[in-house]
Amino acid sequence: MSKVMHFSREFKPTNTIVKINNVKIGGKFFAIIAGPCVIESPEQYIETAKIVKEAGANIIRGSVFKPRTSPYSFQGLGREGLKLIKELGEDLKIATITEVMDPRDIKITANHVDIIQIGARNMQNYDLLKEASKSDVPILLKRGMSATIDEWLYSAEYLMVEGNENIILCERGIRTFSTTTRNTLDLSVIPLLKMRTHLPIIVDPSHATGNRDLIAPVSKAAIASNADGIMIEVHYNPDIAKCDGAQSLPPEMFIELIEQIKPILEIEKKVVTGTSMNLEEVRRRINYVDEDIIDLIANRLHLVPALIEFKSKNSIPVYQPEREQQLREKYEHLAKKYNISPELIQKIFNLIIAEMRSLQKQKMNSDD
Numbered sequence: 001m002s003k004v005m006h007f008s009r010e011f012k013p014t015n016t017i018v019k020i021n022n023v024k025i026g027g028k029f030f031a032i033i034a035g036p037c038v039i040e041s042p043e044q045y046i047e048t049a050k051i052v053k054e055a056g057a058n059i060i061r062g063s064v065f066k067p068r069t070s071p072y073s074f075q076g077l078g079r080e081g082l083k084l085i086k087e088l089g090e091d092l093k094i095a096t097i098t099e100v101m102d103p104r105d106i107k108i109t110a111n112h113v114d115i116i117q118i119g120a121r122n123m124q125n126y127d128l129l130k131e132a133s134k135s136d137v138p139i140l141l142k143r144g145m146s147a148t149i150d151e152w153l154y155s156a157e158y159l160m161v162e163g164n165e166n167i168i169l170c171e172r173g174i175r176t177f178s179t180t181t182r183n184t185l186d187l188s189v190i191p192l193l194k195m196r197t198h199l200p201i202i203v204d205p206s207h208a209t210g211n212r213d214l215i216a217p218v219s220k221a222a223i224a225s226n227a228d229g230i231m232i233e234v235h236y237n238p239d240i241a242k243c244d245g246a247q248s249l250p251p252e253m254f255i256e257l258i259e260q261i262k263p264i265l266e267i268e269k270k271v272v273t274g275t276s277m278n279l280e281e282v283r284r285r286i287n288y289v290d291e292d293i294i295d296l297i298a299n300r301l302h303l304v305p306a307l308i309e310f311k312s313k314n315s316i317p318v319y320q321p322e323r324e325q326q327l328r329e330k331y332e333h334l335a336k337k338y339n340i341s342p343e344l345i346q347k348i349f350n351l352i353i354a355e356m357r358s359l360q361k362q363k364m365n366s367d368d
């Protein structure tokens with residue numbers, strides 16, 4: 001029998017939700033990662049971060065180790081820049097992400113940022129993957145520019161072998177014959193990957209298109225294709241950007257982008273956690289939670305026929321006080337863990353359990 005891969009739905013049928021403090025990615029939780037391509041100066045990074053946070057981003061990007069095509073291009077601030085990222089994350093109370101290229105930088109970076117990015121050029125740098133796999137920090141793995149889905153997923157497997165489940169995949173466009181856009185965005189990879197993996201998948205429209213005018217429509221398409229997030233390059237003044245100026249959004253275009261994607265996020269029932277909410281947004285989230293609660297209660301009640309089948313065959317009484325007592329102890333423990341009232345939880349479960357008993361009795365009587 002072939003080995004079950006950690007990334008596969010076979011290994012884990014439910015969607016993985018990567019958690020970074022109050023930010024969640026995966027399932028219904030959508031990530032908006034934004035910020036400069038490369039951190040040029042404290043001012044440029046902090047100002048841009050404040051703008052994108054205010055507009056609705058929940059994770060700040062910004063590279064300090066930068067893989068540039070030309071050795072003469074600005075290479076980033078290096079390890080010094082990591083301190084800036086840590087300070088920004090603490091000051092703005094926001095999650096941060098930065099790229100690592102050298103296995104020797106993994107540890108120190110993991111101590112300064114919330115998510116480590118492994119870039120397209122390093123997707124198959126197996127020494128880097130192995131070193132990153134030793135850390136339990138969430139890792140965003142970009143697709144190599146000519147990587148197949150299998151090659152990409154096997155690179156994710158390298159990251160997961162030591163037990164790290166917090167892996168996010170990122171489609172950033174692949175190399176094709178077409179030079180109209182910087183790369184060719186492979187949107188169909190999102191629904192395809194969703195069938196094969198439980199890991200969240202986000203899209204990087206900035207690198208996929210290389211053209212700021214294409215970012216809003218492509219972002220909308222990514223959300224409609226069930227992506228779990230977008231990563232957008234924003235610069236407080238793209239005209240003076242040291243890297244990727246043409247694909248960086250100026251602040252006003254980022255604010256407009258957020259406005260444009262809102263209705264699509266609503267249609268797809270996606271939620272951006274860790275951002276401030278108005279009353280309408282709070283109520284939208286309450287509605288989703290209520291739907292989930294009802295779905296879960298229905299799941300529990302729908303177990304009644306299976307209970308009855310077993311109990312009637314084996315002449316087991318409906319009421320099982322010992323089992324109920326065990327459950328009550330568990331509810332108490334869980335209520336404390338989640339810091340909610342144990343009395344409230346007991347009351348809710350008293351109703352549900354009474355209903356379970358009553359449904360079993362009704363069904364048994366009607367079967368007589």
Ligand SMILES: C=C(O[C@@H]1C=C(C(=O)O)C=C[C@H]1O)C(=O)O
Nearest residue numbers: 318319320321323324353356357
């Ligand atoms: C579901 C069962 O039947 C009854 C209802 C219970 C419940 O709703 O959890 C628990 C014990 C029984 O009194 C069971 O036996 O597990």
